[in-house]
Amino acid sequence: MHKREKMTRAWTRESQKHLGRRKYGGQSKAAKSILPLLPKGTKIVEPFAGHAHVSVAALKSGKFSEAVLGDLNCKALTWVKKNRKTDKIKMKCQDWKKTVAQNDGPNTVFVFDPPWKAETSCYTAYRGNCKQVADEIVEKSKSLRGGSVLLLGDTPEHRKIACSRSSKFHCKTITVDSKIFGNKSEWKEIVAIKK
Numbered sequence: 724m725h726k727r728e729k730m731t732r733a734w735t736r737e738s739q740k741h742l743g744r745r746k747y748g749g750q751s752k753a754a755k756s757i758l759p760l761l762p763k764g765t766k767i768v769e770p771f772a773g774h775a776h777v778s779v780a781a782l783k784s785g786k787f788s789e790a791v792l793g794d795l796n797c798k799a800l801t802w803v804k805k806n807r808k809t810d811k812i813k814m815k816c817q818d819w820k821k822t823v824a825q826n827d828g829p830n831t832v833f834v835f836d837p838p839w840k841a842e843t844s845c846y847t848a849y850r851g852n853c854k855q856v857a858d859e860i861v862e863k864s865k866s867l868r869g870g871s872v873l874l875l876g877d878t879p880e881h882r883k884i885a886c887s888r889s890s891k892f893h894c895k896t897i898t899v900d901s902k903i904f905g906n907k908s909e910w911k912e913i914v915a916i917k918k
């Protein structure tokens with residue numbers, strides 16, 4: 724194998740590792756592409772908020788007037804509180820299902836950005852059944868009064884779950900450009916929007 728090919732493979736492995744660990748911050752580059760795809764509403768709710776880049780951008784744009792963030796990781800929410808000084812955001816350190824139950828309504832738009840890993844569609848930081856979370860969100864969304872948008876890595880497994888006819892979502896694909904350790908990186912994401 725040529726040196727260049729070896730280096731490319733090593734870089735791909737490294738970037739996959741980091742894409743898999745996207746955690747918070749993952750949507751900082753994607754937010755501007757996601758924003759125009761969000762349905763209309765007054766309240767944006769992120770039950771897997773992390774650093775909540777989509778909600779913060781949505782408030783800044785004036786598209787929504789209030790945001791509710793939920794996450795099991797209190798540290799992520801504390802970071803948002805410290806860095807985004809606004810009284811338009813409410814936060815709760817709790818499981819996603821509780822955030823959904825407390826905030827549904829005709830003017831709510833839920834943005835679900837659950838943890839996923841590029842290669843396996845699974846993610847160890849998810850505290851619940853990682854394999855089922857996308858399925859559960861799709862099922863839950865069917866009975867919501869508000870809008871629902873699901874963000875997932877573009878994998879065949881995720882497409883089967885979120886983009887099939889029975890899911891009641893329609894899917895758009897966005898390309899996200901980022902820099903990891905100074906190297907340019909690109910990945911594709913599904914934005915599934917409840918019909």
Ligand SMILES: C[S@@+](CC[C@H](N)C(=O)[O-])C[C@H]1O[C@@H](n2cnc3c(N)ncnc32)[C@H](O)[C@@H]1O
Binds near residue numbers: 747774817849
């Ligand atoms: C992909 S990150 C969200 C990134 C975020 N959209 C951003 O812009 O920074 C997923 C988040 O889900 C949280 N999480 C994992 N399991 C959870 C659960 N059962 N309920 C609520 N949040 C959970 C993790 O702590 C993590 O912050």
